[in-house]
Amino acid sequence: MFNQNKNLQQSVGLRRGTFSRPLEFVIEKLLFIISLSAIIAIFFIFAFIGKEALPIFLGKTNSALVQEVIEPEDIDKYPPEKIRDYLGLSKSKYKKMSKDTLVMLLEVKAEAHKEIPEEFKNDKDARVNTTDWKYLIMPHQWSGYDKPVYIWQPVSNIPKFNFMPLIVGSIKTTLLGILFAVPISVAAAIYVSQLARPSVREIAKPVIELFSGIPSVVIGFFALIVMATFFQEIFKYEIRLNAFVAGVALSLSVIPIVFSISEDALSSVPRSYVEGAYALGATKWQAAWQVVVPAASSGILAAVVLGFGRAIGETMIVLMVTSASEMTWNIFAGARTITAAIAAEMAEVVFGGPHYRILFLLGALLFGFTFLANIVAQSAIAKFKEKFEGKK
Amino acid sequence: MSDVTTNAPTMNLLPKDRKLSSRFWTLVTGLSVLLICATIAIIILNIFVNGWGYFSWRFISTIPKNNFFEPETAGILPMIIGTTLKVFIMTVFGVPVGVVTAIYLSEYASYNSHSIRLIRSAVNNLAGVPSIVFGLFGLGFFINFVGQNLDDLMGYSEPVWGKPALIWASLTLAVMTMPVVIVATEEAIRAIPRGEREASYALGATKLQTIKNIVLPRALPGIMTGMILAISRAAGEVAPILFTGVAYFMADLPHKLTDQFLDLGFHVFVLSTQSPDIEKTKQMLYATVLTLLILTMSLSLIAVIIRMRIRKKLRSMSA
Numbered sequence: 001m002f003n004q005n006k007n008l009q010q011s012v013g014l015r016r017g018t019f020s021r022p023l024e025f026v027i028e029k030l031l032f033i034i035s036l037s038a039i040i041a042i043f044f045i046f047a048f049i050g051k052e053a054l055p056i057f058l059g060k061t062n063s064a065l066v067q068e069v070i071e072p073e074d075i076d077k078y079p080p081e082k083i084r085d086y087l088g089l090s091k092s093k094y095k096k097m098s099k100d101t102l103v104m105l106l107e108v109k110a111e112a113h114k115e116i117p118e119e120f121k122n123d124k125d126a127r128v129n130t131t132d133w134k135y136l137i138m139p140h141q142w143s144g145y146d147k148p149v150y151i152w153q154p155v156s157n158i159p160k161f162n163f164m165p166l167i168v169g170s171i172k173t174t175l176l177g178i179l180f181a182v183p184i185s186v187a188a189a190i191y192v193s194q195l196a197r198p199s200v201r202e203i204a205k206p207v208i209e210l211f212s213g214i215p216s217v218v219i220g221f222f223a224l225i226v227m228a229t230f231f232q233e234i235f236k237y238e239i240r241l242n243a244f245v246a247g248v249a250l251s252l253s254v255i256p257i258v259f260s261i262s263e264d265a266l267s268s269v270p271r272s273y274v275e276g277a278y279a280l281g282a283t284k285w286q287a288a289w290q291v292v293v294p295a296a297s298s299g300i301l302a303a304v305v306l307g308f309g310r311a312i313g314e315t316m317i318v319l320m321v322t323s324a325s326e327m328t329w330n331i332f333a334g335a336r337t338i339t340a341a342i343a344a345e346m347a348e349v350v351f352g353g354p355h356y357r358i359l360f361l362l363g364a365l366l367f368g369f370t371f372l373a374n375i376v377a378q379s380a381i382a383k384f385k386e387k388f389e390g391k392k
Numbered sequence: 393m394s395d396v397t398t399n400a401p402t403m404n405l406l407p408k409d410r411k412l413s414s415r416f417w418t419l420v421t422g423l424s425v426l427l428i429c430a431t432i433a434i435i436i437l438n439i440f441v442n443g444w445g446y447f448s449w450r451f452i453s454t455i456p457k458n459n460f461f462e463p464e465t466a467g468i469l470p471m472i473i474g475t476t477l478k479v480f481i482m483t484v485f486g487v488p489v490g491v492v493t494a495i496y497l498s499e500y501a502s503y504n505s506h507s508i509r510l511i512r513s514a515v516n517n518l519a520g521v522p523s524i525v526f527g528l529f530g531l532g533f534f535i536n537f538v539g540q541n542l543d544d545l546m547g548y549s550e551p552v553w554g555k556p557a558l559i560w561a562s563l564t565l566a567v568m569t570m571p572v573v574i575v576a577t578e579e580a581i582r583a584i585p586r587g588e589r590e591a592s593y594a595l596g597a598t599k600l601q602t603i604k605n606i607v608l609p610r611a612l613p614g615i616m617t618g619m620i621l622a623i624s625r626a627a628g629e630v631a632p633i634l635f636t637g638v639a640y641f642m643a644d645l646p647h648k649l650t651d652q653f654l655d656l657g658f659h660v661f662v663l664s665t666q667s668p669d670i671e672k673t674k675q676m677l678y679a680t681v682l683t684l685l686i687l688t689m690s691l692s693l694i695a696v697i698i699r700m701r702i703r704k705k706l707r708s709m710s711a
Binding site (some may be wrong): 216319 | 493522529629635664
């Protein structure tokens with residue numbers, strides 16, 4: 001082994017102590033700073049998505065169709081903050097604008113206000129700010145509807161931003177995906193880690209891991225072109241692109257994750273557990289099901305939680321495979337998910353407008369949820385590892 | 393061990409039943425492995441069989457002039473170039489940061505210090521953030537914050553940096569794939585026997601010299617795995633680039649970092665959902681998917697093989 005390090009021997013000095021090697025000290029600190037980038041990234045994701053969504057929290061956005069008009073000639077009568085909020089400008093942009101531009105913007109806005117169809121001028125809903133929390137979460141009886149409804153209809157004269165249809169859609173597809181994926185992948189993990197011959201194990205594991213290398217847009221494509229038609233022929237349902245197909249497709253993207261994490265957990269249960277069970281006369285299956293699985297249960301739980309997080313954040317599959325629908329728990333109806341709404345609508349929104357902010361708020365919600373799921377899963381894995389590493 | 397004692401009474405089945413139920417459950421679990429493998433095989437076979445007929449050198453080397461929905465004149469060269477540029481820039485920016493983080497975590501830090509636990513937890517969390525959230529982050533941070541401030545600083549009146557661009561899409565992907573690089577590199581570094589480091593120290597080498605001469609060369613396969621996995625993942629990701637740089641159609645190839653680009657994965661999405669005549673464009677769509685799949689799967693395959701070797705080494709070390 002020493003022969004390999006010939007050049008090393010020549011370059012070795014004899015000084016000792018931290019400050020006798022200032023370069024090493026500086027480089028170590030530099031490496032430390034770079035290694036903080038993951039923390040900085042998480043912080044920035046939180047900060048910059050939050051920043052774009054903040055005006056909703058502060059009640060600074062106004063999506064009402066009919067608003068109190070500030071006439072261009074009255075520009076000096078109002079404080080600058082009011083003008084800024086009215087025009088929906090950021091501080092830095094407002095500063096850069098000359099008075100003439102501001103007057104022009106006010107004229108445009110007043111002009112647009114005149115073009116609002118007469119029928120909306122007397123509509124009570126045209127005057128409400130639909131980005132208010134009340135309208136985001138609670139059902140509301142819009143004019144023209146005969147009962148209070150949850151509705152997501154962001155592009156219309158009176159934009160309706162109720163989150164509930166999207167949340168229901170996300171939960172519906174995610175639960176279906178998890179329901180299909182978890183039994184299969186945990187069973188596969190038990191087989192591969194406990195019951196299979198080593199030769200089978202050597203092949204099956206990398207093949208299933210290869211599954212995670214298929215891009216989600218390809219799974220979405222396959223579900224859209226092949227699976228949707230195939231399932232429709234079997235189950236004879238009406239809507240071709242529905243939550244059921246999305247659930248099956250989602251399970252394809254979740255299986256590799258749940259499999260590899262639960263396989264890891266099952267394999268890290270000490271061999272002595274299994275041998276103890278054998279000594280008591282247990283069969284291979286009994287040892288696996290009654291000893292190894294309970295011992296690895298927190299690891300498997302973590303796998304399910306991470307799979308849940310992955311499924312609820314999956315975008316391309318649900319975007320391609322589900323059609324929009326009203327709020328319903330029916331699995332053979334369409335479903336609009338949070339992720340699909342963000343992906344489909346962000347390209348068409350007015351920059352900095354209420355719809356834009358609402359989509360960022362949805363993103364923040366999604367981020368918060370998966371962040372929580374991750375923390376739960378991680379602490380479960382950490383406890384699990386502690387348990388066995390202590391016993392080794 | 394309490395699990396064993398509480399479950400012990402249920403193990404008193406008759407010998408015959410036990411063997412039978414063991415066999416039954418082995419069959420059931422084995423079938424689920426088969427089901428997963430069969431699904432993968434069906435997906436890949438379906439794409440190969442349907443895509444191979446249209447897949448041709450002309451198709452992958454043609455720049456479509458205006459309409460990419462016409463089977464006779466369609467081509468995907470700009471998409472291949474766009475995807476390649478995207479992952480190349482991502483690698484240049486992302487991989488070094490990931491490798492440095494992994495080295496710091498495994499070589500310098502004491503295992504249980506607070507900062508290290510925080511970094512590890514951040515890395516794990518980053519790996520679980522949905523890709524669409526990265527897209528929003530790219531829009532909110534890179535374009536609206538960094539880009540617009542750059543424009544202000546340079547005094548451009550038209551947005552140059554503050555709009556979707558190749559560089560912002562690549563940087564977004566670099567942040568997203570950082571955990572992949574970190575985890576793979578760390579795994580490889582852990583597989584290096586302690587004795588080799590100690591031999592280096594015994595010869596009087598400093599920590600930095602040991603890392604440079606012992607750790608890094610030995611961890612190279614692991615770094616390669618991480619890099620390949622990151623590239624393979626980024627090549628197929630569409631959600632993070634939707635609002636940070638991808639274009640629906642461009643007649644020209646990207647020339648500058650601030651240009652938009654065409655992307656293979658996004659093209660699959662466009663062909664599957666926006667096509668005016670899905671039957672006519674189906675074979676094109678299949679051929680595009682085939683190209684993307686060959687690209688990502690061959691990369692993943694290489695990574696999986698290298699990784700298997702590293703894991704074997706790890707196992708033989710701990711045994």
